[in-house]
Amino acid sequence: MLKSFFTQKTHPSREEVNVSRRKFLGYAGAAAGIAVVVSSCNKDELPMTTNNTNVNEVNLGSGDVGVLNYAYALEQLEAAFYIRVVMSQYSGITGMEATRLMEVRDHEIAHREFFKKALGANAIGQLEFDFSSIDFGSRNSVLATAKAFEDVGVSAYNGAGRLLMNPDYLVLAGKIVSVEARHAAYFRDLISFGSFADETAVNAMGLDLTRKPSEVLPIVDPYIVTTINADQLPTY
Amino acid sequence: MNLNTIFTEIEKVDPEVYDRLNSRRNTLKNFSSMGKKLALTAIPVTLGALLKKSYAGTRSTNDTVIEILNYALTLEYLEAEFYAKALASGGLIPAQANPSIQTIARHEAAHVNFLRTTIISLGGTPIAKPTFDFTAGNGSGTGPFANVFSNFEVFLNVAQTFEDTGVRAYKGRAAELVQTGDILTAALRIHSVEGRHAAHIRELRKLFGSGVGDVKPWITLNMSNINSPLVQPSYNGEENTVQAGIQIVGIGGFDISAEDASEAFDEPLTKEQVLAIVDPFIV
Numbered sequence: 001m002l003k004s005f006f007t008q009k010t011h012p013s014r015e016e017v018n019v020s021r022r023k024f025l026g027y028a029g030a031a032a033g034i035a036v037v038v039s040s041c042n043k044d045e046l047p048m049t050t051n052n053t054n055v056n057e058v059n060l061g062s063g064d065v066g067v068l069n070y071a072y073a074l075e076q077l078e079a080a081f082y083i084r085v086v087m088s089q090y091s092g093i094t095g096m097e098a099t100r101l102m103e104v105r106d107h108e109i110a111h112r113e114f115f116k117k118a119l120g121a122n123a124i125g126q127l128e129f130d131f132s133s134i135d136f137g138s139r140n141s142v143l144a145t146a147k148a149f150e151d152v153g154v155s156a157y158n159g160a161g162r163l164l165m166n167p168d169y170l171v172l173a174g175k176i177v178s179v180e181a182r183h184a185a186y187f188r189d190l191i192s193f194g195s196f197a198d199e200t201a202v203n204a205m206g207l208d209l210t211r212k213p214s215e216v217l218p219i220v221d222p223y224i225v226t227t228i229n230a231d232q233l234p235t236y
Numbered sequence: 237m238n239l240n241t242i243f244t245e246i247e248k249v250d251p252e253v254y255d256r257l258n259s260r261r262n263t264l265k266n267f268s269s270m271g272k273k274l275a276l277t278a279i280p281v282t283l284g285a286l287l288k289k290s291y292a293g294t295r296s297t298n299d300t301v302i303e304i305l306n307y308a309l310t311l312e313y314l315e316a317e318f319y320a321k322a323l324a325s326g327g328l329i330p331a332q333a334n335p336s337i338q339t340i341a342r343h344e345a346a347h348v349n350f351l352r353t354t355i356i357s358l359g360g361t362p363i364a365k366p367t368f369d370f371t372a373g374n375g376s377g378t379g380p381f382a383n384v385f386s387n388f389e390v391f392l393n394v395a396q397t398f399e400d401t402g403v404r405a406y407k408g409r410a411a412e413l414v415q416t417g418d419i420l421t422a423a424l425r426i427h428s429v430e431g432r433h434a435a436h437i438r439e440l441r442k443l444f445g446s447g448v449g450d451v452k453p454w455i456t457l458n459m460s461n462i463n464s465p466l467v468q469p470s471y472n473g474e475e476n477t478v479q480a481g482i483q484i485v486g487i488g489g490f491d492i493s494a495e496d497a498s499e500a501f502d503e504p505l506t507k508e509q510v511l512a513i514v515d516p517f518i519v
């Protein structure tokens with residue numbers, strides 16, 4: 001069954017190469033599976049940006065697609081986190097907090113699914129996460145993580161905007177980042193009212209956080225099992 | 237060899253060619269990296285001319301950048317003076333809200349300074365600060381928000397409108413700042429600060445306001461949760477649920493409502509829309 005799955009494909013998408021293969025190979029011999037994939041591919045049809053020899057790795061790709069995949073990876077992380085938060089509500093949660101957390105979860109799912117659909121065949125696969133360092137029963141642990149993820153998200157979008165060449169993508173990123181900033185402010189205020197934009201988020205010039213992809217990825221790395229290859233992302 | 241064939245060939249080695257056509261800066265780099273698979277000599281002059289045309293004007297001119305920054309400066313002047321006057325109005329701001337209004341005021345003043353400095357560094361001239369009428373009376377001082385500096389709820393209504401409008405205004409000019417590097421990054425960093433402010437003002441309204449409904453840190457549909465039709469233009473269009481042609485409601489089979497979908501994406505406002513919104517506040 002496994003073999004026929006691969007031999008049917010003459011041109012596996014990157015998503016399949018990155019994820020489905022890993023998933024399927026988890027149950028069967030890896031070497032044999034890879035051999036089938038490679039031999040079934042027309043050399044000219046292999047996407048230029050795909051260079052995944054490690055089945056536990058996704059390659060974000062290059063150019064605007066790479067930047068959008070980078071955003072997609074971060075949205076996957078946030079969505080997965082809030083899905084867990086809503087499923088296992090922390091002790092002492094108020095009705096209002098539960099409602100807001102569900103809303104935030106839905107925003108992040110919307111972002112994630114939007115990128116998945118917009119990227120189409122260029123989308124990286126589903127990442128695997130490790131939230132074992134988070135105590136989902138603890139309000140402090142959950143809110144601190146939410147704040148950290150939202151602040152990192154804001155800084156990531158702020159730092160990646162300049163890498164986009166297509167102005168339409170830039171506006172889309174802008175539509176999302178201000179919502180992440182609203183989330184960040186909300187969780188900060190829940191932790192300590194009035195800290196929505198304190199000096200840990202906004203500097204003396206009134207400017208919010210900004211980070212390059214090379215600075216963001218190590219921050220989220222402890223939560224992501226899948227290796228993210230960002231080698232081809234544009235830089236500055 | 238026709239153009240379609242050439243683009244098909246380019247697309248094979250560079251799936252993002254159509255995106256790249258927007259980038260004059262990367263042309264040479266990209267073509268040289270394609271060299272191995274695609275002989276440059278195969279590209280006819282007409283294609284070169286076409287590419288050149290499609291690349292032209294992608295990055296805004298210095299004059300346009302300065303114009304955008306002066307536009308942003310106008311809005312920051314408005315916000316900075318608004319919060320400064322509020323802080324100077326005794327009895328307006330409850331003690332619990334005072335530190336955060338001070339934080340916001342400090343940021344808006346910093347934005348004014350930052351934009352003025354940036355405009356000068358680009359060889360431009362920062363526009364002068366307009367005279368404002370925060371009652372929205374166009375200078376009469378007796379506009380519909382006449383008690384803006386004596387009634388905290390009215391103050392918060394105007395503050396929310398300014399912040400949400402500010403977020404939308406920056407977004408509306410973002411496309412023109414594409415590929416401007418540090419300038420774009422700075423604009424984005426101000427933009428998200430306005431988003432934080434907006435969320436907090438909305439939380440203050442939840443705490444101190446009356447008749448605010450279920451006001452949230454984010455914008456639901458085109459609801460202002462403010463009992464005044466005057467602020468509606470700042471919210472019209474926020475009910476959008478289609479992004480880049482993709483319907484967000486129910487996307488991927490998930491239970492994403494129109495409310496969720498509208499909240500998840502803030503929408504831009506054009507310069508004309510924003511100027512119409514702030515016009516009653518500018519004398």
